[in-house]
Amino acid sequence: MCNDEDTIKELTVGRRVGFYKVRGQIGCGNFSKVNLAVHALTKDKVAIKIMDKMRLDLQTQWMLSREIFNMESLYHPNLLQLYEVLETPSRLYLVLEFAGGGDLHTRISSGGKLSDQESKIVFAQILSAVKYMHENNIIHRDMKAENVLYTTNSCIKVADFGFSKRVNNRNQALDTFCDVWAMGVLLFFIVTGTFPFHADTVAKLRQSVLEGAYVLPTWVSAPCQRLIRGNLRSDAHWTRCWVASGSHTTASPTLTPATPPSPPICVAWQME
Structure with a gap:
């Protein structure tokens, strides 16, 4: 987890998370929201799942940890890819492959x-x-x-x-x-x-x-x-x-x- 204040500011300055420019919300869940984002350099679209860590109980934290671990170990053309995880003291960001065609x-x-x-x-x-x-x-x-x-x-x-x-x-x-x-x-x-x-x-x-x-x-x-x-x-x-x-x-x-x-x-x- 990132604790350095300067780095945290870089991660979440304005409408940017890391290298990603955050755009509109495209989904939501009980403990999270999902926003469309665009990589500042490559212009690739991604989906960023944003979670308020203060709202996550222990069971949800455990399930989230397991979800991340399992996704990081899988790579298949028909599985949604997890690109990276960004973390600050208050929020967790999962940068995911963008599937814009609906479900x-x-x-x-x-x-x-x-x-x-x-x-x-x-x-x-x-x-x-x-x-x-x-x-x-x-x-x-x-x-x-x-x-x-x-x-x-x-x-x-x-x-x-x-x-x-x-x-x-x-x-x-x-x-x-x-x-x-x-x-x-x-x-x-x-x-x-x-x-x-x-x-x-x-x-x-x-x-x-x-x-x-x-x-x-x-x-x-x-x-x-x-x-x-x-x-x-x-x-x-x-x-x-x-x-x-x-x-x-x-x-x-x-x-x-x-x-x-x-x-x-x-x-x-x-x-x-």
Whole structure:
């Protein structure tokens, strides 16, 4: 942490944080706000997450520390990058990759389900990111459409590592099941524009999830239906094996080199 008064002034003078010129607010949370910023030299856009340290309780501080540690250890074209952390006695600044295309939930809620081709491209990138995290012993634990961001129309970034967890022993990585199951919910939402489970109370919703009580529209392709059912299975071991191999008996994503704009991962699904 920086305690030198002159350096602190340099960090936060006017509308500048370090080398970044801070612009308007683009988001907010319970303990933070997010502003767009531009690097003074390179002119690259970034997002700066600004937190008032006085408002952070011990649990939030611990989660934030874990989030930073996990983000610093990951580098993948479909994971939102943490560029640097700036700290003063009163504030913490996370300088993040800027994803200006909005989030997946907003895009589908306003425009409806994705096309078949776009669904394949988006889900393949999510799969690639999650597989990479699991290979590096990190579980996201908050996979949802709101945390899938667009940088361009064809490139997405998985974001928000506040609930992420590192597992020290690969043999103890049972919690990877929650990411795989969440990917099933995500794929259902991507191809239908709705969520698989519905109820008017939390208790009923929980029961619906435990029973696997959902209905896939008949117009969803058979290979995609099998992929969704595979992810939403309650058999944690089977789904862990599925993610570990990155394949499926009925739909195998084949990753090909990125096409402009870089670095999106483009994909073609080999369907039966």
